[in-house]
Amino acid sequence: MSDIAVSLKDGESISIPANSTVQDALSQLLSNKQRKKTIAAIAGGITVDFCTVLTEDTVLTPVLIGTDEGLEILRHSTAHIMAHAVRDLYGEDVKVAIGPSIDNGFYYDFLRSEPFSPDDFEKIEARMAEIANQNLPFERTDISSSDAIKKFEAEGEKYKVELIQDLETETVSLYGVGGFVDLCRGPHVANTSVIKAFKLLRVAGAYWRGDEKRDVLQRIYGTAFFDAKALKKHLNALEEAKKRDHRRLGKELNLFTTDDQIGPGLILWQPKGAQLRRLIEDYWKDEHYCHSYELLYTPHIARQDLWKTSGHLDFYGENMYSPMDIDDVSYQLKPMNCPFHIGVYKSDKRSYREFPLRWCELGTVYRYERAGALHGLLRVRGFTQDDAHIFCRPDQLEDEIFNILELNLHILKNFGFADYDIYLSTRPEKYVGSDENWDAATAALKLALEKKGLDYEVDPGEGVFYGPKIDIKIKDQLGRSWQCSTIQVDFNLPERFEMTYVGSDNTEHQPIMIHRALMGSLERFIGVLIEHYAGAFPLWFAPVQARILNITDDQAEYCEGVYSELRKAGIRIEKDLRNEKLNYKIREAQLAKIPYMLIVGDNEKESGTVTVRLRDGKNLPPMSIAEFAQKVVEEVKEGRGI
Structure with a gap:
């Protein structure tokens, strides 16, 4: 068997037998410390895993643990472990579709008669951990498309059969880990020992191949990292993102x-x-x-001929709404x-x-x-x-x-x-x-x-x-x-x-x-x-800049005057003159994320001032109505860059 030359970029070349694997080459090209940080390699501009066979002279670039490329491979491999666990737990009741890595995680689509629940997530994660702890290798097999179709037809995996038929290639690659074998082009981690920190996040419906006329599948989303610390940081960020979800805040703040x-x-x-x-x-x-x-x-509509001239009907027609007839002429809503x-x-x-x-x-x-x-x-x-x-x-x-x-x-x-x-x-x-x-x-x-x-x-x-x-x-x-x-x-x-x-x-x-x-x-x-x-807008474009709060009904009339004066000054102000405890009204104003609360008691009423409280709880010294109005004006100018 002839030898081939393999090297790292800008590194010395070694000679190894043809049909050696990437792992064989890297074991000679890298130190032990370097190998422990390497999860895959790039050869000829393509990311390949350790089991890839080398048949010609090759330059390898290591893909390191912790890089974006490394995370993508880890997450793709974790998706396979999830599918493995789901098949182990639910058997023939589940048919497996596709499971790629995505930004910040992975997903897998399944056809199952029963919906997945949070209780299922706990079981699946536990089984995933059991599989990962066995240090099982990911093994690649290249077989003919016809043999692969026969295999998946025998297993009732119709989605795999359809994917292979659409590929129109003579051969396809399969990856096996433990007892689970799936259609996949890779790459994957060498073995499951690096799959340690993962979490299933949610389930959603998904049409097979994005077609609303096809099967409705269940898509389980998850994420994975190389260590528990990074996973925890990500999960904390997800929790913060939930708190900032514009749909929830839009409802709570009465925006849309x-x-x-x-x-x-x-x-x-x-x-x-x-x-x-x-x-x-x-x-x-x-x-x-x-x-x-x-x-x-x-206008919002135009004659259909306009969209023919612009090319939108040819290039963008599927995103345009159906035409309407006006005076026997076709018009369409504008997309541009x-x-x-x-x-x-x-x-x-x-x-x-x-x-x-x-x-x-x-x-x-x-x-x-x-x-x-x-x-x-x-x-x-x-x-x-x-x-x-x-x-x-x-x-x-x-x-x-x-x-x-x-x-x-x-x-x-x-x-x-x-x-x-x-x-x-x-x-x-x-x-x-x-x-x-x-x-x-x-x-x-x-x-x-x-x-x-x-x-x-x-x-x-x-x-x-x-x-x-x-x-x-x-x-x-x-x-x-x-x-x-x-x-x-x-x-x-x-x-x-x-x-x-x-x-x-x-x-x-x-x-x-x-x-x-x-x-x-x-x-x-x-x-x-x-x-x-998180809904706490800067003063210059906050829908409400201030809310005036009275301590007792004795200050209600004075508050009405303050409200009118500030509104005439262009301040976006609300009033809360309800017969409620002040702390309760302050809390409501904070939840509404209003920048300033103007608190009025007997002292403020007598002195013609307001006590200003910020939404973060800090109190400013009492000030006159004119002083507060000027403060807002100056802050708005600064925010607008004037």
Whole structure:
């Protein structure tokens, strides 16, 4: 048998027999200490496990315990152990579907006549621990697809049979651990000894292959870490996330609701939520005015032909709602605002002297989302985009992108988001426009990021078909990432709509169009804000800034006067003049997360003052009504960045 050369990147090469495993190679290439920290390897850009056979010269890069790649492998392996445990406990009553690793954990889908319960979780976890403690190896077998189909048909595992048939490959790989064998391409940990810290979290319904017409499966979610300390930290973070869940807080704080009679995914804003939204909208409009944008308003429907011209019916039709006939002409709800802004552009002849044109709109759009995907404010069917489109000349493109970044980061900072990841997405395989335009646009995006001094990652091939883009993912208080901001250069729509302007040479040219959203949508952004602040909003956009509380009925009339005076001063204030104990009213105000409580007793009534209490329990010295109003005004200015 001939030998092959195997090495670490930038390391010395060793010679080992062909058909040796990755584990054989790493045992010679790594020290004992290094091997204990290694869970898999990367060969030829593909992550492989220790049992992978090497047949040619190879460069290996160790995948270390504790890395994201290592965690993904651990969680995938833990998913198999969970499926093993479920089969052991419930036998032929369970059919196994798929079980991948996902962000922060894993899941497995099962078909079972009875629903899983928390009591089942305890049994499954106990059996998982028993299996893991046996230090069982994960063993890979490559067999023909026909043999694999026969195996799974004999076991009644119809989902595995369907997956193999759809793969249309001559061979497939199976992984066995103990008595459980599953269709899987891997990789996995070498053995179960590293599977020590795991927890099953919840169960949810899931359609087989995401098709609402197929079987409804039970999806058990779990997570796993390399040590108990990391698991505990994650579980604590999950508990904190539950406390911040915008759906629960939205109800408790009377911000928004939904109504099945109206329709799922359609938000009803309660008065306090509407106030919150108004404050954000007003701030957004003020900032855009200061940055030389002009505001547009456009309809919610348009003739179907518009969406044919824009390409949305071809590229986005499945997410659009069915057409309606008006005067024997088909109309459809808008999924995007872009064609309407183009309509404004084409309403007049344009000159190069007018550019750049910066038009913005808080435009409500409608997109179909599966019922199972709807999630509070974060995934809805009707939402308002903080949309803007910039039309400019090629020589203005870099400056316009830089200006968008300036405004974008300024607004995010004022809302409390200073931590984010930035991605530059480049040309995909299928695209419109010339290579020259793509290169110029990508270079402009890149130069604007560098001029702004921003770190970014290149996301190769992930641009949209009509142009490259920048995506900004903000991070909240728990370190979770949220996709909100995007800046996209578009070559497609100006061409489709035959947009032109008269250049300095008196000939017609095609403008460059930039799509831009800073918050993404008001619904999603407000959902993120609720969770980021756990409902305790900064004073400048808190729906209620203060609540006045009397100690006894003797101060009620004075409190009414304070309430009226502060309301006239523009302070968003409530009053609680009920005949209840003061501590009870304070507690209710704290639960409502109101920034300031104005407490009034006989002393305050006589001196014409209020005692100010913060929602965290701290008390400020008594102050006059005018002093408190000025304090609020100054704090709001600071929060808005004025």
